[in-house]
Amino acid sequence: MEWMIYGATGYTGELIAREAKQRGLTPVLAGRSAEKLRLLADELGLEVRVFGSSAVKMRPTRSS
Numbered sequence: 001m002e003w004m005i006y007g008a009t010g011y012t013g014e015l016i017a018r019e020a021k022q023r024g025l026t027p028v029l030a031g032r033s034a035e036k037l038r039l040l041a042d043e044l045g046l047e048v049r050v051f052g053s054s055a056v057k058m059r060p061t062r063s064s
Contacts, residue, residue, distance in 0.1 A: 004028045004049065009036040017044060 005020070007013040008029035020027050021044045029041050030049040041048045 002028065004030045006030045006051070009033055009040055014040060017046070021046065 005013050005017050005027045008017050008027075009031050013029075013031070017027060017029055017040065026046060028047045028049055029037050029044075030051060031037050032050065032052055034048070034050045037048045037050060040046075
């Protein structure tokens with residue numbers, strides 16, 4: 001099963017990435033900063049995906 005940690009270079013994301021690696025899991029690390037992601041991914045031996053903020057489309061919604 002392939003899964004992703006978006007925000008992997010943030011405080012919580014990095015903790016989750018390190019814990020996952022310790023448990024033998026191989027998440028894909030994702031976020032906006034390619035440089036930060038590559039440093040962490042190289043250290044942990046994990047794959048990287050970079051998504052800029054333009055990859056997300058925001059639409060206004062109305063609550064009932």
